[in-house]
Amino acid sequence: MVTLLYFAAAREKAGISSERLELPAGATVGALLEVVRARHPALAEVLPRCRIAVDQAFTGADATVPDGAEVALIPPVAGG
Amino acid sequence: MVTLLYFAAAREKAGISSERLELPAGATVGALLEVVRARHPALAEVLPRCRIAVDQAFTGADATVPDGAEVALIPPVAGG
Amino acid sequence: MTTTRRARLLEAPLSVDACVEAVKHAGAGGICVFIGCVRDHTLKDTSAGPQSTVAVVKLDYEAYAEMAEKVIDGIVHDAEARWPGVRGFVQHRSGTLTIGDLAVVIACSAPHRAEAFAACRHVIERLKEDAPIWKREHGEDGVTWVGLGP
Amino acid sequence: MTTTRRARLLEAPLSVDACVEAVKHAGAGGICVFIGCVRDHTLKDTSAGPQSTVAVVKLDYEAYAEMAEKVIDGIVHDAEARWPGVRGFVQHRSGTLTIGDLAVVIACSAPHRAEAFAACRHVIERLKEDAPIWKREHGEDGVTWVGLGP
Numbered sequence: 001m002v003t004l005l006y007f008a009a010a011r012e013k014a015g016i017s018s019e020r021l022e023l024p025a026g027a028t029v030g031a032l033l034e035v036v037r038a039r040h041p042a043l044a045e046v047l048p049r050c051r052i053a054v055d056q057a058f059t060g061a062d063a064t065v066p067d068g069a070e071v072a073l074i075p076p077v078a079g080g
Numbered sequence: 081m082v083t084l085l086y087f088a089a090a091r092e093k094a095g096i097s098s099e100r101l102e103l104p105a106g107a108t109v110g111a112l113l114e115v116v117r118a119r120h121p122a123l124a125e126v127l128p129r130c131r132i133a134v135d136q137a138f139t140g141a142d143a144t145v146p147d148g149a150e151v152a153l154i155p156p157v158a159g160g
Numbered sequence: 161m162t163t164t165r166r167a168r169l170l171e172a173p174l175s176v177d178a179c180v181e182a183v184k185h186a187g188a189g190g191i192c193v194f195i196g197c198v199r200d201h202t203l204k205d206t207s208a209g210p211q212s213t214v215a216v217v218k219l220d221y222e223a224y225a226e227m228a229e230k231v232i233d234g235i236v237h238d239a240e241a242r243w244p245g246v247r248g249f250v251q252h253r254s255g256t257l258t259i260g261d262l263a264v265v266i267a268c269s270a271p272h273r274a275e276a277f278a279a280c281r282h283v284i285e286r287l288k289e290d291a292p293i294w295k296r297e298h299g300e301d302g303v304t305w306v307g308l309g310p
Numbered sequence: 311m312t313t314t315r316r317a318r319l320l321e322a323p324l325s326v327d328a329c330v331e332a333v334k335h336a337g338a339g340g341i342c343v344f345i346g347c348v349r350d351h352t353l354k355d356t357s358a359g360p361q362s363t364v365a366v367v368k369l370d371y372e373a374y375a376e377m378a379e380k381v382i383d384g385i386v387h388d389a390e391a392r393w394p395g396v397r398g399f400v401q402h403r404s405g406t407l408t409i410g411d412l413a414v415v416i417a418c419s420a421p422h423r424a425e426a427f428a429a430c431r432h433v434i435e436r437l438k439e440d441a442p443i444w445k446r447e448h449g450e451d452g453v454t455w456v457g458l459g460p
Binding site: 176177180184186187188189190191192193194195196197198199200201259260269271273276277280281284 | 326327330334336337338339340341342343344345346347348349350351409410419421423426427430431434
Binding site: 085087088089126129133136138152154155156157158159160 | 346371372373374376377378380381402413414434437438439440441442443444445446455456457458
């Protein structure tokens with residue numbers, strides 16, 4: 001199980017701020033994103049512009065998602 | 081008559097913070113400095129390192145000192 | 161400072177004084193502070209034609225708070241390592257802000273001013289790139305997530 | 311701001327908040343503040359050999375107050391002209407200061423941060439060159455006028 005977090009525009013498009021998903025062992029960030037894309041067609045436009053954080057650190061698409069991880073979709077940021 | 085102001089190291093060396101001097105009409109800043117040098121031998125070392133302000137604006141040695149002017153010796157500054 | 165944490169996300173108004181106090185110490189000759197405020201206008205990205213100015217009424221700041229504090233803390237520690245003698249502290253706001261409210265306060269002290277300025281500038285630039293914080297502008301032309309474009 | 315005067319020489323403790331308030335307005339997205347503090351050591355100029363560090367106990371700031379306000383006011387107005395949209399304000403202390411006391415506070419606001427940083431840095435550099443203000447350090451090796459050398 002992993003916990004997915006949606007923020008800002010991603011949260012609005014997905015219509016939820018978090019959900020829990022079962023992933024095959026050894027699944028990559030890229031594979032997780034395919035699952036997300038299939039579950040939330042409304043995210044299609046925002047998803048390619050998101051960075052991904054696994055356990056609060058930015059991560060590439062090839063990284064493996066550990067079981068129990070907290071994975072966040074990070075749309076373009078605008079702090080400061 | 082002009083008013084001369086001494087600050088910081090110049091004030092300490094001259095032993096006074098201000099004095100009034102009679103100058104010939106048309107006297108330059110350079111001529112005034114010669115008078116000051118003669119009156120205050122203790123200023124010999126500091127004087128070449130001072131800038132001069134006439135009526136609160138930095139001025140070159142060739143400028144004429146107007147009657148009634150306020151002339152200040154400005155040793156190396158250290159504000160901020 | 162008795163803590164090594166260099167960043168706070170706050171729902172309440174920020175304090176410039178608190179940030180300055182967090183970095184002040186006997187060896188600090190200069191402190192550079194950057195304050196980001198909500199201003200009354202923004203540049204609108206338009207797909208065609210020149211940028212135009214749009215009035216802003218208020219902003220909602222949303223943050224992935226725990227990660228944002230971690231990211232900003234890392235940025236400040238990085239600045240402290242790049243410019244030896246620097247000490248930094250950041251407060252960032254979340255929630256709804258109106259014109260003039262402080263969105264971020266960054267304070268960096270150093271023995272000399274050049275390092276204080278450089279570190280402060282570095283922190284705001286990196287924060288804007290990487291801190292997981294978003295803003296939604298309520299402007300005269302509707303509500304938009306800043307940075308997502310039209 | 312109801313006055314156009316951009317500089318104050320004060321015998322009393324400086325206020326960062328007052329300087330920030332003086333430059334804050336609805337169009338100001340960024341404010342850069344520089345605070346100069348009395349630190350516990352100074353670099354000693356030595357005619358031979360490398361610079362060494364000397365402990366400082368307190369400082370006396372002496373100012374040609376009227377001219378100093380005029381000079382700093384001119385520097386701030388110059389910065390406002392160089393970087394359009396900038397608004398600046400400066401407080402400078404005079405009298406006797408001890409470690410940690412604020413000697414100068416410079417605040418510059420601008421629509422965007424680059425101009426706020428640039429203007430603030432410009433003001434402190436020019437102030438240090440031209441403002442008729444002197445300091446006498448009471449250090450472990452006696453009393454010296456800073457800038458006059460050994």
